[in-house]
Amino acid sequence: MPDVAREERMLVGGRLVTASDGGVFGNIDPATEEELGVTADGTAADMDAAISAARRAFDETGWADDPQFRVRCLRQLQQALTAHAEELRATIVAEVGSPVALTRGAQLDTPVEGIGWVADLAEGYSWVSDLGVAEPYGIRSHRYLRREPIGVVGAITPWNFPMQINLAKIAPALAAGNTVVLKPAPDTPWTATLLGRLAAEETDLPPGVLNVVTSSRHELGHQLAEDGRVDMISFTGSTATGRTVMATGAGNLKKVFLELGGKSALVALDDADMKAVVGNAAFQITTHAGQGCAILTRLVLPRSRYDEGVEMLVETLRGWPYGDPADPGNLMGPLISERQRRRVLGYIGTGVAEGARVALGGGVPEHLPTGYYVEPTVLADVDENATVAQEEIFGPVICVLAHDGDDDAVRIANNSRYGLSGMVISASAERARSAAHRIRTGTISVNGGLYYGADVPFGGYRQSGVGRESGLAGFEEYLEIKAIAEGV
Missing domain, CATH: 3.40.605.10 (Aldehyde Dehydrogenase; Chain A, domain 1)
Structure with missing residues (x-):
């Protein structure tokens, strides 16, 4: 460069x-x-x-x-x-x-x-x-x-x-x-x-x-x-x-x-292609180390497929390339400052104290002693009302929650003071669209659709x-x- x-x-x-x-x-x-x-x-x-x-x-x-x-x-x-x-x-x-x-x-x-x-x-x-x-x-x-x-x-x-x-x-x-x-x-x-x-x-x-x-x-x-x-x-x-x-x-x-x-939700319905769900979740949470207001930081999985989804996400992120942002092979760089890193690590600690399980990451990567890095982190078994499920962390941390059907998934997605973005994935475009229409956000993707563009209004509901x-x-x-x- x-x-x-x-x-x-x-x-x-x-x-x-x-x-x-x-x-x-x-x-x-x-x-x-x-x-x-x-x-x-x-x-x-x-x-x-x-x-x-x-x-x-x-x-x-x-x-x-x-x-x-x-x-x-x-x-x-x-x-x-x-x-x-x-x-x-x-x-x-x-x-x-x-x-x-x-x-x-x-x-x-x-x-x-x-x-x-x-x-x-x-x-x-x-x-x-x-x-x-x-x-x-x-x-x-x-x-x-x-x-x-x-x-x-x-x-x-x-x-x-x-x-x-x-x-x-x-x-x-x-x-x-x-x-x-x-x-x-x-x-x-x-x-x-x-x-x-x-x-x-x-x-x-x-x-x-x-x-x-x-x-x-x-x-x-x-x-x-x-x-x-x-x-x-x-x-x-x-x-x-x-x-x-x-x-x-x-x-x-x-x-x-x-x-x-934002505290946007990626909702997987029970017929979703879990590989697509996990791929989207991994990309979202590591994009600019999670430092984006519209990034999907809550992964809402069907309870019947919860363990499958968490395991696939962990394996996907375990080998995720991150480090020097000037290296085109890296998909994630550092956080902006030491202050921000302390804030993110503090949220991870709060999540654990409130009952979440660290399925992956959770700390500073040993192979990157210099720079404000935090490991890609998966917090599983998160209660929908926990601090980490309600507050914006602004780091590479995804919270995984379980739902019991389409209506429950929509309810969980809407259980937030925010309303900026979201995504719904289902094998049925009609089911995905129905859920997306009921989620109270300013932007939302259905089955991987991308809304971003100069011609598309961007903003949110509520706070x-x-x-x-x-x-x-x-x-x-x-x-x-x-x-x-x-x-x-």
Whole structure:
């Protein structure tokens, strides 16, 4: 792979800048535990400057009124990201700890391709809808609807799929005519700062339309959510932090989009092909070491085939290739930090204390003494109300539960405060579809179908979030509707 691309500076008002006080923070490689370099440690003053620049760009330029120009800028950004894909790939592997194979999909290539879909959508979008002529109260009126950008969007993003989530917010927000202030997670800053540099140097985006403020200080996210000059917050992260963001935004009633946690279930009905069930379960829980909100972390097996399923899953995962994320043969890398590893190991301990059986894994792999690794772990005999069955672990840990028929399987899948994703597998497409329709989640797969794509709305029910990201619905999250009536 090429050398890791680095960008220490932030993008504020069209300029690549250091922190106002000169501060920096370290960027750690989770596979080696070594510092890759440093990034500007933005201050409250830097965030204020970014918000001011975004406000001016929205209020004082023609950005919001020129969809064709916006489309051109988006296509330029896509071209720049494509031209620098190999550098970005190396950076993502290094700072995220993601297996390089994932950069061929959701970590890089797929979201970059998705910019083109957003540009096409904006290019052909009906910004005005005609409602015709009516005579309310005898007043003859021609009525129509106009879609307009919300204004300044604050985007707060996590570390697990940084390029995918950064672009899932930035592309539709800009296409809709908004200006953006991006506050990325401090664990993965360069994916965002490189995006900022390419936007500044290789597109015609006007100064202030896109701003990127990196910081080790989480309070800058609070500042962004609280500021009255920001019209909308788009947040992806934990449900606990999402509650705080929503409460903070409520102070001035700004729009808040939330994409939060999940505890999704893979449901196998009693006629399912157990090899397919186990293959999906193993792939899900080791994808990016389980660090994904929509990953299927509960395996719900028919009681009559429970032992068979657990045994097959253990044997499948026993030889699963994991380790150095730069090795294309590895399908799982490290967790993002030592803090996250302690959290995952703590959950495994809690599971055992509450009656779960460790069928595989459960600790730190002996052959990987360096890096924040946890073994692929199977917790069997898990009670559906146990902590590990109810809370998001965000690690390579799958909880296996038993069900007593289709209705019971659906009930167990719905026994969660979350509702993000899921999967149902059955030899009968009709049975699988029936169960899937009753599971209360924003996305669900039937017999291995894949919903992921730039054109598909993504989001969840209940405490998995508010609103949808991607697709037409995700684009329209960033628009206001103005109803206009003209006397005729």
